[in-house]
Amino acid sequence: xxxxxxxxxxxxxxxxxxxxxxxxxxxxxxxxxxxxxxxxxxxxxxxxxxxxxxxxxxxxxxxxxxxxxxxxxxxxxxxxxxxxxxxxxxxxxxxxxxxxxxxxxxxxxxxxxxxxxxxxxxxxxxxxxxxxxxxxxxxxxxxxxxxxxxxxxxxxxxxxxxxxxxxxxxxxxxxxxxxxxxxxxxxxxxxxxxxxxxxxxxxxxxxxxxxxxxxxxxxxxxxxxxxxxxxxxxxxxxxxxxxxxxxxxx
Numbered sequence: 001x002x003x004x005x006x007x008x009x010x011x012x013x014x015x016x017x018x019x020x021x022x023x024x025x026x027x028x029x030x031x032x033x034x035x036x037x038x039x040x041x042x043x044x045x046x047x048x049x050x051x052x053x054x055x056x057x058x059x060x061x062x063x064x065x066x067x068x069x070x071x072x073x074x075x076x077x078x079x080x081x082x083x084x085x086x087x088x089x090x091x092x093x094x095x096x097x098x099x100x101x102x103x104x105x106x107x108x109x110x111x112x113x114x115x116x117x118x119x120x121x122x123x124x125x126x127x128x129x130x131x132x133x134x135x136x137x138x139x140x141x142x143x144x145x146x147x148x149x150x151x152x153x154x155x156x157x158x159x160x161x162x163x164x165x166x167x168x169x170x171x172x173x174x175x176x177x178x179x180x181x182x183x184x185x186x187x188x189x190x191x192x193x194x195x196x197x198x199x200x201x202x203x204x205x206x207x208x209x210x211x212x213x214x215x216x217x218x219x220x221x222x223x224x225x226x227x228x229x230x231x232x233x234x235x236x237x238x239x240x241x242x243x244x245x246x247x248x249x250x
Contacts, residue, residue, distance in 0.1 A: 029081050029228040031195070034210040035202060038195040040226055040233070041211070042081040042246075046132050046187045049247040052085055052100060052149040054092075061092040063239040065227040077249035082227040083178055083191055084220055085125070086153040087117045088241025096137070096152030097124055098242060108152060110138050116218060119166060122154020123217045125244070131186040134215040151242045157181070157204040157216040164204060171199040178224035179203070180244070181213025191244065193226040 029042040044050045053068055055061055062068045065082050072078055087095040095117050097108035112120050124140045126133045126147040133145065136156060155164050157179055174197035181190045190211050194203055200218075207216035227235035227245070 029230040031231065032210065034206045037198045037202060037206075039206055039210075040193045040195055040228065040231055042083075042191045042226070042228060044132070044189050044191065044246045046189075047130050050127055050132070050149070050189075051245060051247060052098070052127070052151050053082075053243045053245060054094070054098065054100065054105070054241065061239075061241060062243070063092060064237075065225075065235045065240075065243070065245075068243065068245065069227075072247060072249070075250065077247050079227060080246040080248050081191070081230070082235065082243050082245030083193060084223065084225055084240045084242070085180075085244035086151040086219055086242040087115075092239060092241040094151065094242050096122070096154075097140075097150055098152070099147050099150035102146075102148055108137060108141050110141050116221065117154040119155040119164075121156045121159060121164070122152065123156040123159075123215075124150055124152045125180050125189075125217050126150045132182050132189045133186055134180065134182050134217045149244075151244065153179075153217055153219050155200075155218055157200070157218050158208045158213055159215060161208065161214050163201065163208065167199075167201040167204055169199075169201050171201055174199055175221045176224050177203045177218065177221050178226065179207070179216055179218045181207040181211055181216030183212065184214045191226075193224055 032039050032041055094106045098106040112118050121136045124135050126145050127149040176194050178193040207213040225235040225237050226233050
């Protein structure tokens with residue numbers, strides 16, 4: 001009897017895995033706890049319709065998830081999830097590299113500077129055909145990848161399995177934070193929002209130790225937001241610049 005139950009369970013799990021592989025657009029969002037802090041985690045597979053967004057058809061920034069959803073619905077599509085995807089200027093334009101549909105709309109920035117973005121090393125989140133990656137910015141500038149979509153932000157959270165050297169375990173800077181990490185094979189990415197204030201050190205360790213990300217990138221802090229219908233989150237709030245989202249439909 002127990003053996004029959006085990007066999008049936010394995011068949012169900014195998015069907016689920018094959019379903020995910022056959023439909024890479026499938027996304028899942030869930031809440032996880034790590035060292036007493038709660039994180040919302042959404043996953044996306046390489047090869048799915050994952051994009052970064054900035055401007056609408058009128059050439060002006062979407063500014064948030066609701067206008068983006070409206071534009072997608074007009075095309076018979078919708079967002080499985082979305083989050084802010086990098087720092088931006090007061091006019092909502094990107095601070096660093098931004099690539100959309102293979103076109104570079106803003107150049108890469110490799111110099112040290114003020115704020116979290118300039119806390120080197122920073123990095124680039126790149127969406128290629130069939131691969132997802134987070135790459136340190138100077139390495140990317142030296143050997144650019146053929147990104148269909150990309151957004152630069154900073155600092156890097158995890159660099160080849162090591163935490164950013166400026167992070168302090170005893171830091172007293174606690175904030176809501178969001179970012180992205182990638183699996184070592186480049187076939188999956190984790191998009192994470194800290195629902196309770198955390199330090200950079202704990203946020204980075206969640207990516208590395210909690211999720212297994214070998215490279216991870218910080219998107220932003222206090223303005224961090226997530227659109228995730230599965231979790232009942234609309235992501236309403238202040239205006240946003242670059243966003244990343246998984247598109248479904250059509």
